[in-house]
Amino acid sequence: MIKNLLQSIPTDLTEEVFETLAMGANIKIERIISKGHSTPENDWYDQEQDEWVMVLQGHGILEFEAGKELEMKVGDSTNIPAHTRHRVKWTEPNEETIWLAVFYNS
């Protein structure tokens, strides 16, 4: 069975949409769709697992508590080690940003 990740975009994007694509032993593959969403100010993701993430469509900015920002465009990927506090600072308001994320244990 094929699932196209650039299609079947939910019409209601009031909230970010998280969808599990595959799940295994201590690993989850997720599609996340944002449209102008960002993490609330001073709110940080502090995850138990490593996260490898890429942008399939759109454009977003990740901010790290340590100070760095990463501007992520189509095809860009990065790895966020467990407990590396970060947030989504900005996503494109006029187009869906489609993230692919893999959560795993290092």
Place this chain on the structure above:
Amino acid sequence: MIKNLLQSIPTDLTEEVFETLAMGANIKIERIISKGHSTPENDWYDQEQDEWVMVLQGHGILEFEAGKELEMKVGDSTNIPAHTRHRVKWTEPNEETIWLAVFYNS
């Protein structure tokens, strides 16, 4: 650090190019670049792990020993359970096909 998966394509594509993007406990994320490559006839991948795979660029056809074929275009993803014998039947000869594969334990 950002790595763009649609860029830094090796110039020598005599053989398919496999590149590990991230690795954890029983999980590997890999970029595979094909250009007209296919698995030899009657040769099947028979993998110990599940594989979730998608096409980031290009076009390929997966064939399963059980008889099914999956034509995979940009954005298409599928999940191949462990020991599901399959091969790459065809990839676009005129353009690089970029696959993203996650190998994991179910």
